[in-house]
Amino acid sequence: MTKVFKRIIDLSDSPASLGVHIMHHLADYHDFVNSDYDIVHSERDLIERFILFKIETLNKLDYSKIANRAFVIILYELCARLSLACAIRLENILEGNHLDLGSRLKATQLFLIDIKRNSDFIDRYELICELLENAYKHEEDDEIKVVNTFINYFICVLKNAHPNYIKQLIEKISVSIAENKYMFLNKETFNSLIQINPNNVVESNNVIQRLFVETWNTSIISENNKSEKNYETENNYLNKIQATDSTCNSIRQISLDTINLLPAHQRQDLYDALLRGVKPLATDLELCAYMAFYMPMHYSKLKDAYKYLPKDFCGEDLEIYDWGCGQGIATMALLENPNEINYNNIRSITLLEPSPLALNRALINVEKFIACTSIVPICLFLNDTNQTDFENDINRNKLHLFSNIIDIENFSLNNLLNLLVTNFKGLNYFVCVSPYIDDKKTARIDSFVDFFSANSSYRQYCKIDERKGQWIKQWTRVVRVFEVYIN
Numbered sequence: 247m248t249k250v251f252k253r254i255i256d257l258s259d260s261p262a263s264l265g266v267h268i269m270h271h272l273a274d275y276h277d278f279v280n281s282d283y284d285i286v287h288s289e290r291d292l293i294e295r296f297i298l299f300k301i302e303t304l305n306k307l308d309y310s311k312i313a314n315r316a317f318v319i320i321l322y323e324l325c326a327r328l329s330l331a332c333a334i335r336l337e338n339i340l341e342g343n344h345l346d347l348g349s350r351l352k353a354t355q356l357f358l359i360d361i362k363r364n365s366d367f368i369d370r371y372e373l374i375c376e377l378l379e380n381a382y383k384h385e386e387d388d389e390i391k392v393v394n395t396f397i398n399y400f401i402c403v404l405k406n407a408h409p410n411y412i413k414q415l416i417e418k419i420s421v422s423i424a425e426n427k428y429m430f431l432n433k434e435t436f437n438s439l440i441q442i443n444p445n446n447v448v449e450s451n452n453v454i455q456r457l458f459v460e461t462w463n464t465s466i467i468s469e470n471n472k473s474e475k476n477y478e479t480e481n482n483y484l485n486k487i488q489a490t491d492s493t494c495n496s497i498r499q500i501s502l503d504t505i506n507l508l509p510a511h512q513r514q515d516l517y518d519a520l521l522r523g524v525k526p527l528a529t530d531l532e533l534c535a536y537m538a539f540y541m542p543m544h545y546s547k548l549k550d551a552y553k554y555l556p557k558d559f560c561g562e563d564l565e566i567y568d569w570g571c572g573q574g575i576a577t578m579a580l581l582e583n584p585n586e587i588n589y590n591n592i593r594s595i596t597l598l599e600p601s602p603l604a605l606n607r608a609l610i611n612v613e614k615f616i617a618c619t620s621i622v623p624i625c626l627f628l629n630d631t632n633q634t635d636f637e638n639d640i641n642r643n644k645l646h647l648f649s650n651i652i653d654i655e656n657f658s659l660n661n662l663l664n665l666l667v668t669n670f671k672g673l674n675y676f677v678c679v680s681p682y683i684d685d686k687k688t689a690r691i692d693s694f695v696d697f698f699s700a701n702s703s704y705r706q707y708c709k710i711d712e713r714k715g716q717w718i719k720q721w722t723r724v725v726r727v728f729e730v731y732i733n
């Protein structure tokens with residue numbers, strides 16, 4: 247397979263041609279930076295050469311374009327993953343163009359850049375941990391990248407500082423672990439790290455490198471395939487849902503009632519452990535907590551996004567696909583108001599979700615709104631899907647709901663795009679809603695949209711980017727609504 251960075255090194259030196267390449271291939275770079283350590287490491291020299299030889303071209307890229315901003319952030323991320331000193335060459339671009347790195351990469355800057363004396367590593371410890379904790383709780387999809395950034399920090403100190411400072415760092419980590427100060431800094435992962443011998447750098451480095459590679463390569467394995475309804479385990483929930491009306495608010499109230507029975511500290515712990523609900527939910531309490539804490543925000547964003555769909559989007563036979571549906575909030579919000587959607591034209595609703603518990607509840611929730619349509623549950627991670635998982639009809643229009651999913655970086659954008667263009671022929675409507683987290687995640691959504699925008703049938707209905715304070719209640723949003731005819 248052609249190396250990703252071999253191709254780009256061979257490109258001409260003009261910022262314009264690099265910009266065009268980035269616009270067309272950003273999804274490749276997103277997939278590459280999120281791939282296993284060995285794959286990224288195999289291009290270490292090429293990445294270094296690219297940054298060093300093309301820095302002038304990089305300096306002159308048009309940074310009003312989000313794809314270019316995201317590309318440099320991805321380069322920075324690669325430097326951080328591979329501990330490349332050439333990261334410093336990107337600093338001027340980052341600073342001069344106010345690129346939004348997100349908290350985790352800001353933490354990386356603190357141990358990679360501008361270290362003048364050994365004590366800087368130690369003095370910056372709390373700040374690094376606070377940034378990583380913020381990333382863990384509010385920005386990243388899971389703990390893997392956060393944990394590895396911290397391990398990278400440790401490796402950096404191990405390689406560059408006197409053993410006395412390594413000892414000080416180990417002491418600080420031990421205290422933080424004992425006090426349970428940071429959620430990401432847990433005993434299980436970091437036990438081997440605090441036991442290393444600061445005077446034996448080579449051996450310690452080996453132990454840590456192993457930990458580093460192992461954590462990066464922790465891939466998600468799906469549990470099962472197509473899901474069967476499992477009403478037995480949900481008797482309690484079923485009884486409650488039968489007694490409520492078909493509104494999103496009433497459905498949320500069932501979860502809220504469960505959560506309100508818990509003492510305040512347990513509610514807070516649950517909220518912290520949810521981590522935005524990005525990871526597949528695994529217990530009944532987590533399901534309830536997600537609905538109680540997150541539903542109002544997601545619901546408001548979705549309701550607003552649906553307003554931008556063309557009036558007649560449900561005027562003909564329609565198939566609905568809710569990707570990473572969780573408990574089905576996006577579908578429920580769509581179906582809630584019968585005046586806005588013609589139920590008779592909905593031929594099928596496909597719910598794809600890797601958590602069997604959440605999927606089961608999504609089925610029950612969605613059936614509360616529409617009983618007679620075929621509802622197809624698929625219990626899979628996106629990377630594990632293939633064309634045979636979807637049976638659709640070229641003559642029916644399709645509506646794809648991507649609610650808080652495209653920003654998640656644990657699946658390949660290229661795989662998803664391939665699946666869509668090969669399997670979803672005909673007229674497709676897309677509603678994509680995510681929070682604004684940083685430039686890289688927003689550009690991931692844009693590279694998804696850009697893939698279709700080159701098609702002459704593409705029509706954009708809505709493009710909203712709002713950060714904290716620009717919309718209601720300090721909620722952020724990135725919304726894209728469009729249609730495209732896939733031949």
Ligand SMILES: C[S@@+](CC[C@H](N)C(=O)[O-])C[C@H]1O[C@@H](n2cnc3c(N)ncnc32)[C@H](O)[C@@H]1O
Nearest residue numbers: 523524525526570571572575627628649650657
């Ligand atoms: C933030 S939640 C959004 C859930 C739902 N769409 C909503 O808006 O409430 C992200 C969902 O994506 C699912 N998920 C995470 N990684 C996934 C992947 N690789 N493929 C498919 N779904 C995934 C999670 O299980 C979770 O239900």
